[in-house]
Amino acid sequence: MRYEAPESLDAAVALLAGANGDARVLAGGTDLLVQMRSDILDPELIVDIKKIAETRRVTEEGGRWRIGAAVTGAELKENARLKAAWPGVVEAANLIGSTQIQGRATMGGNLCNGSPAADSVPALIAAGAVANVAGPKGRRDIPVEDVMLGPRKLSLTRGEFIVSFLLPARGKGTGDAYLRFIPRTEMDIAVVGAGVNLTVDGAGVITAARVGLGAVAARVLLVGPAAQAIVGSSLDEAAQRRLEAAAQAACQPIDDKRGTIEFRTEVAGVLTRRAALIALERARANR
Ligand SMILES: Cc1cc2nc3c(=O)[nH]c(=O)nc-3n(C[C@H](O)[C@H](O)[C@H](O)COP(=O)(O)OP(=O)(O)OC[C@H]3O[C@@H](n4cnc5c(N)ncnc54)[C@H](O)[C@@H]3O)c2cc1C
Numbered sequence: 001m002r003y004e005a006p007e008s009l010d011a012a013v014a015l016l017a018g019a020n021g022d023a024r025v026l027a028g029g030t031d032l033l034v035q036m037r038s039d040i041l042d043p044e045l046i047v048d049i050k051k052i053a054e055t056r057r058v059t060e061e062g063g064r065w066r067i068g069a070a071v072t073g074a075e076l077k078e079n080a081r082l083k084a085a086w087p088g089v090v091e092a093a094n095l096i097g098s099t100q101i102q103g104r105a106t107m108g109g110n111l112c113n114g115s116p117a118a119d120s121v122p123a124l125i126a127a128g129a130v131a132n133v134a135g136p137k138g139r140r141d142i143p144v145e146d147v148m149l150g151p152r153k154l155s156l157t158r159g160e161f162i163v164s165f166l167l168p169a170r171g172k173g174t175g176d177a178y179l180r181f182i183p184r185t186e187m188d189i190a191v192v193g194a195g196v197n198l199t200v201d202g203a204g205v206i207t208a209a210r211v212g213l214g215a216v217a218a219r220v221l222l223v224g225p226a227a228q229a230i231v232g233s234s235l236d237e238a239a240q241r242r243l244e245a246a247a248q249a250a251c252q253p254i255d256d257k258r259g260t261i262e263f264r265t266e267v268a269g270v271l272t273r274r275a276a277l278i279a280l281e282r283a284r285a286n287r
Contacts, residue, residue: 001042001043001044001045001046002044002045002046003026003046003048004045004046004047004048005047005048005050005051006047006049006051006052007051007052007053008052009052009054009134009163012025012047012049012052012134012161013134013135013136013159013160013161015045015047016045016047016158016159016160016161017135017136017158017159019044019045020044021043021044021045022041022042022043022044022045023043023044023045023046023047024041024043024045024046024047025046025047025048025049025108025112025161026046026047026048026049026050027049027050027055027069027070027106027108027109028070028072028101028104028105028106028109029104029109030097030101030104030105030109031109031113032046032109032113047161049069049070049108049161050070052070052163054068054163054164055068055069055070055071055108055163055164056068056070056071057071057164058071058075058076058079058082060081061166062169063169063170064166064167064168064169065082065085065086065166065167066132066164066165066166066167067082067107067164067165067167068108068163068164069106069107069108069109069131069161069162069163069164069165070106070108071106071107072102072103072104072105072106073093073094073096073097073101073102073103073105073106073107074099074102074103076089076090076093076094076107077090077093077094077102085167085170086127086167086170086176087175087176087177087282088123088126088127088175088176088177088178088195088196088197088275088279089120089123089124089127089129089167089176089178091123091177091178092119092120092122092123092124092178092180092193092195093105093107093110093119093120093123095119095178095180096110096119096120097187098186098187107120107124107165108161108162108165111124111131111144111147111148111162112147112154112156112161112162113152114148114150114151114152114153114154115151115152115189116148116151116214116215116216116217116218116219116220117189117190117191117193117214117215118214118220119178119180119190119193119214121144121148121193121212121214121220122178122193122194122195122212122213122214122220123176123178123195123212124144124165124195124212125143125144125145125195125210125212125220125221125222126176126178126195126196126197126210126211126212127167127168127176127195127197127210128143128167128168128197128210129143129144129165129166129167129168130142130143130144130165130166131143131144131147131162131164131165132162132163132164132165132166133156133160133161133162133163134160134161134163135156135157135159135160135161136158136159136160139163141166142155144165145212145220145221145222147162148219148220149219150218150219151218151219171199172286172287173199173200173201173202173207173283173284173286173287174197174198174199174200174282174283174286175197175198175278175279175280175281175282175283175284175285175286176195176196176197176198176279176282177195177196177275177276177278177279177282178193178194178195178196178275179193179194179271179274179275179278180192180193180194180214180215180271181193181267181271183258189215189258190214190215191215191258191259191263191264191267192213192214192215192216192259192264192267192268192271193213193214193215193220193271194211194212194213194214194247194268194271194272194274194275195211195212195213195214195275196209196210196211196212196272196275196276196278196279197209197210197279198210198230198276198279198280198283199283200234200280200283200284200287202287203234204234204284205232205233205234206230206231206232206233206234206235206280207231208227208231209226209227209230209231209276210222210227211223211226211227211243211247211272211276213226213247213250213251213268213272215253215264216250216251216252216253216264216265216268217250217251217252217253218252221250223246223247223250223272225246225249225250226243226246226247226250226272228246229242229243229245229246230242230243230276235276235277235280240273240276240277243269243272243273243276244269244270244272244273245269247268247269247272247273248265248266248268248269250268251264251265251268253265253268
């Protein structure tokens with residue numbers, strides 16, 4: 001196994017594209033190294049992207065936030081302005097693992113590990129985040145919901161990797177939230193994860209919304225009908241019921257020891273409703 005730690009995007013792309021066998025990006029290593037130690041993966045080449053400045057920065061670009069793909073959860077939490085603008089995204093990233101894991105784990109790795117239960121992904125999808133990708137044909141942007149195709153399957157092509165995520169500009173009356181259900185109090189994989197991002201007008205009516213759902217299908221879902229169920233409402237009881245029903249209708253979960261199909265579907269509705277109520281409270285607070 002060869003380890004490389006290039007300092008430029010071009011060098012990283014050239015290494016990844018030119019590898020003979022399996023080539024893997026290394027960010028925090030909290031998935032990759034575990035999988036290598038468990039003999040699930042045996043890459044010929046590992047390309048550590050942490051020396052590439054663009055992957056390690058958090059910057060504000062005219063109200064939009066660009067987060068490097070190799071920024072850790074611990075670093076996100078330290079950024080008070082980002083946390084104020086996107087509390088749901090930061091809290092989702094901060095649910096990943098323990099304090100030790102937080103010092104390493106990144107949102108790029110969380111997405112590219114290709115788990116339908118990845119915690120930061122429903123929040124990124126709800127936020128409308130776009131992944132910026134570098135590859136042999138140059139740079140391109142992919143909405144986060146289109147990066148993962150199924151368990152361990154990504155839409156990235158050979159030599160491509162995620163450089164950063166761009167979160168849209170935050171106006172007045174916006175708020176987001178992420179909630180997950182796990183059987184233990186911490187250090188567990190989501191049985192369901194729900195991210196909601198919404199905007200309210202001066203009268204408290206929801207004018208825009210996005211809902212991301214994790215661990216209820218083969219990939220993390222953007223649930224359009226759930227958003228449509230609450231736009232135009234002030235999230236009254238009837239709208240909450242519509243939201244629950246739409247979230248549940250999108251679920252195609254597996255049945256396993258951690259949760260039955262019925263349980264996951266039920267919890268998806270409940271968590272989506274609760275996350276929407278938190279997002280609404282946050283949106284009202286910054287009108
Ligand atoms: C004890 C423990 C607890 C955990 N708890 C949780 C949890 O609660 N919730 C949760 O969601 N996950 C959890 N995880 C899984 C893991 O920590 C997260 O998925 C983490 O975000 C992975 O990030 P990383 O930077 O460590 O990725 P890495 O391990 O470096 O990479 C993961 C995969 O993504 C690829 N990759 C990494 N970065 C990029 C990039 N920029 N572009 C393209 N490909 C890339 C790698 O090649 C690899 O295949 C846990 C893991 C452990 C060991």
